[in-house]
Amino acid sequence: MPRHLFLDSSFLDHAYQNKAFPIGANQTISHPYTVAFQSELLQVQPNDRVLEIGTGSGYQCAVLLEMGATVYTIERQNELFKKTNILFRKLQYRPKRYVFGDGYKGLPDDAPFDSIIVTCGAPEIPQALLGQLKIGGRLVIPVGDEAQIMTLVVRDSATEFTKTTYGEFRFVPFLSGKE
Numbered sequence: 001m002p003r004h005l006f007l008d009s010s011f012l013d014h015a016y017q018n019k020a021f022p023i024g025a026n027q028t029i030s031h032p033y034t035v036a037f038q039s040e041l042l043q044v045q046p047n048d049r050v051l052e053i054g055t056g057s058g059y060q061c062a063v064l065l066e067m068g069a070t071v072y073t074i075e076r077q078n079e080l081f082k083k084t085n086i087l088f089r090k091l092q093y094r095p096k097r098y099v100f101g102d103g104y105k106g107l108p109d110d111a112p113f114d115s116i117i118v119t120c121g122a123p124e125i126p127q128a129l130l131g132q133l134k135i136g137g138r139l140v141i142p143v144g145d146e147a148q149i150m151t152l153v154v155r156d157s158a159t160e161f162t163k164t165t166y167g168e169f170r171f172v173p174f175l176s177g178k179e
């Protein structure tokens, strides 16, 4: 779907370059390559229940909706939350739930999820998110401070997880609380 719809008009010329761009509130829309990379790692099946942490511009959420997922998405930055809410209505993208809150907590009331995608750089893997995966579920999360290592965690059983890493990416930080 057209990426330029998710950027301010001053960045329209850049929409199809493989770059991150500002979306307000010091946040960025991810590189298209990164969105594709994370989306592929999720192995989304139609009607999968997917939790996204970091709604941002709404672009990754829209990609997941186009893939047939039922999307739950959380944003901690109120200015962005409101702006993207207007955009979702305008473009008629309908996440199942769009929540203003702290992604570190996940969404316990809607868990478990088939997969969880974190679109900000996490200092570590939050336990709460691991606990909200179905057995067989997948968590895709960039882990690290300065730069992040793309990490896939598959829940093999109630207590067992398999972790695979996929090289370096750069994300804005996964911050706690909301503002």
Ligand code: SAH
Pocket: 023, 027, 028, 029, 030, 053, 054, 055, 056, 057, 058, 059, 060, 061, 074, 075, 076, 077, 080, 101, 102, 103, 104, 119, 120, 172, 173, 174, 175, 176, 177
């Ligand atoms: N998926 C977005 C990427 C935006 S950048 C897109 O397609 O545009 C990452 C986003 O994560 C930012 O909007 C940032 O505010 C948000 N974020 C950071 N920490 C968060 C947290 N604890 N809970 C929810 N969102 C968070």
